[in-house]
Amino acid sequence: MSGPFVLAAGGTGGHMVPAHVLACELMARGHEVHLVTDARGLRFPGLFEGVPRTVVESGSVARSGLLALPKVALAVLRGWAAARTLFREIRPRAVIGFGGYPALPGLLAAVSMRLPSLIHEQNAVLGRVNRLLAPRVRAIATSYPAVRGLDARLAARVRLTGNPVRAEVVAARDTLFDAHASRLRLLVTGGSQGAAVLNSVVPAAVALLPARVRARLDVVHQGRDEDAEAMKLAYAEAGVSAVIRAYFEDLPREIAAAHLVVARAGASTVAELTVAGRPAVLVPLPIAADDHQADNARAMAGAGGAVMVRQGEFTPARLADILTAWLGDPDALAAAAEAARALGRPDAASALADLVTETAE
Template structure:
């Protein structure tokens, strides 16, 4: 079976695709996965590092743009469709899955027009414009939140959750890592979050008496790295401050509490790894979907949530202090988070891809010459 995964841009779109790719390629040595994305997206760095082929299309978003930028993006779409048709004709996938992001739209639509079985994976409670459109033409819509169901034809919807990368499953084996200090994992998604970075540094002023008992692992993103490092150092706190965390499994395993955004993939990781969290939704997310995402965990008692505009450093510090002082409450939040986790999501999604292939092409997939584009060897760096 050969699966083409279209989309990316951010970790929230890309990492579920990586999880699906891992499931597909480890089932049978002959299975292949190829990604299609843009050169500006996170996929340009992550996909080759993970060892999968990556094709590129030139496409930009249409929503939330200035009039001039909107026109440029609109006029670029025909070229993106032509590129998509060429890629599909060359790669000859058995199934195409869109995971959101700019590249997903033209590639999935082109696949549909070519008669290739298509599906989309919607990570959020409130779908974006691209997936709302694609949901009308694809054969299957995978969702992670029941709130998303109403936006798609009922017969196409399958509620499976968000696929999680295999390396994060290691958290189960390392979930009781011994450490002396109360450990906080702080991050704002794959690109960082200035609002979280600033609030966390401000919170340190009210946590001075606890500095010997706290340890921070903080992913800042590229722009705020040095400033945040300086903030921890000047206030005397022990912290590992990095631009990007490659080994999130270890980071989750060592965390007693997570402070983060409420992207759908992040929430899926929190539930599979059974972590208590303080959620600070990205205030400019389309249709405020991160806050809607977060409500599922908050209502279940697995997380606390603060709107960024209402959150001060002092309030964040008070919340951290309270949770650190109530280990039984933290344990309860962890247990409730675990009840929401869906570690089998990648397997279930891959099962449906197999069904789509068999329905369209038969058990052996499409007739094509042996491919030289097998999955490249994984990097050991």
């Protein structure tokens, strides 16, 4: 076939960003790409610019509830039919799904038409849609060596590729990490889901740090506008310089400039931290499906590149102890950064593109 590679992704940035990075890699190799997504997948600025895209219906019982099951089923059926019509027209070389319910209609259409198909799992836990599709596709790309929920009988189809991150993040890998710098920067980011708990706990924890640590600390904090004034006051009372923004236009640059990060443990966040080689305090989102953020965090923490703190245990005193242990000991901070970096897979986009083209043959 000479048609495009179809990428099925939507919903959140955790699905859309790696799909976008793969699209860039495939196009750089001279291939055509087509995006199949949901309405939410069109909301991300700077992604898939110039790429043909088709919006199909889908739905999720997890999001809508069991009472909406008939409506969800009908939406998925309509999306499946629309995807089949599209595929008959453009004749895809292969269809690649990135998990999440927006990818379901496109992958079901590909499987029903016996088109080459594969899935990519960004997390350390196989998502529900990918769990459904895994036995039906030709290949399964993973971001972690061990993925909870992946049937061992499918091992022959599995390829560890890593989770593709933007080129700007890969470039941050070569930015000097100086744990002995005269000023240390703490980056706080809650990800696309936001994190009100970080906005209250982190400033309070900074106030508890020893004076010698606070004296050389700068904070860059992604916080909601409604919390900004309280955070500014808390940091000012602690005598710490803080920049507070609701949105980072260039998060890779902020990661590259950071010495330590406090964040959620979404797949893209962990992938970016490890590629850039930045240690972190990870606070998994408690309501994440199948508690997948905890698995993501454990993988990084187990290697020494992070400390995982459950939200129920995430107190100012607990965080202050962790920050003091790292920010107060340059050698420990440097070792944690190196441990994080060792986990990074900067070649993930290339490895995934290789798998995609192999699957299409």
